[in-house]
Amino acid sequence: MDLREELRSEIDGKTINYCFSCGMCTGGCPSARLNEKYNPRRILHRAVIEGKIEDDIWLCTNCYTCQERCPTKTKVADIISFMRRIYVKEKGIPEFIKPLVTNLQACGFTAPIGELENKRRERMGLPPVKTNDEIKRIIEKTGGGVK
Ligand code: SF4
Ligand code: SF4
Numbered sequence: 001m002d003l004r005e006e007l008r009s010e011i012d013g014k015t016i017n018y019c020f021s022c023g024m025c026t027g028g029c030p031s032a033r034l035n036e037k038y039n040p041r042r043i044l045h046r047a048v049i050e051g052k053i054e055d056d057i058w059l060c061t062n063c064y065t066c067q068e069r070c071p072t073k074t075k076v077a078d079i080i081s082f083m084r085r086i087y088v089k090e091k092g093i094p095e096f097i098k099p100l101v102t103n104l105q106a107c108g109f110t111a112p113i114g115e116l117e118n119k120r121r122e123r124m125g126l127p128p129v130k131t132n133d134e135i136k137r138i139i140e141k142t143g144g145g146v147k
Contacts, residue, residue, distance in 0.1 A: 003051040003086065010082050018072035019044050025066035025076045031059045040066050040076050043083070053083045058097060088144075098146050105145040108132025 007013040019041075026032045026041045038059045046052050057080050066076040087094075093101055100110040107113045108131050118128040139145045 003047055003053060006086055007047060007079060007082055010078075012075035012078045013082050015073060015075045016044060016048060016079055019048070019070075019074045020072060021045055022071065024069050024071060025074075028065045028069045030063060030065065031061055035059060040080065043080060044074070044076065047079075047083065053087050055094065057083050057087065058094060093146060101139075101146050104135060105139050106131075106136075108135035 001009075004016075007016055021041055021044075023041045025044075026039050029038070029040055031038045032040065038056055040060070043054075043057060046054070060077065060080045062077055062081065064077045067074075067078065070076055103110050103112050109129075113129045113131065121128060
């Protein structure tokens with residue numbers, strides 16, 4: 001399916017039609033501040049005009065600032081998440097994301113939880129972190145992990 005059609009088939013994906021390229025999303029985006037090549041306005045524009053998804057979508061931190069600021073209520077962050085789903089379906093999990101997914105499969109978090117982390121927590125009077133089995137189960141059931 002064409003990317004534009006696929007995005008518009010999602011309930012909030014349809015809001016991509018509201019974007020008028022004002023750039024307020026990019027102005028408030030922390031990732032764009034750190035990396036001048038990252039630009040959520042351009043990501044949406046490219047999807048609409050060229051029907052393309054590029055690797056830069058993985059620089060989004062899902063902080064939702066763009067979505068809060070958008071004057072037309074375009075669901076920018078959700079649309080970028082839809083794009084990630086489409087990307088994985090078409091090209092697979094990118095190499096640089098695989099270590100995070102492997103951690104998710106192992107413990108339910110993107111960072112490993114091990115003895116060292118829990119010892120550090122204990123010294124600070126914090127309870128140990130347990131594995132997040134629900135996330136692990138979701139990955140197993142959906143077959144979405146690193147094979
Ligand atoms: S803030 Fe909203 S309308 Fe403006 S460029 Fe971003 S998504 Fe488009
Ligand atoms: S959700 Fe992503 S695109 Fe939106 S402001 Fe945060 S980092 Fe930027």
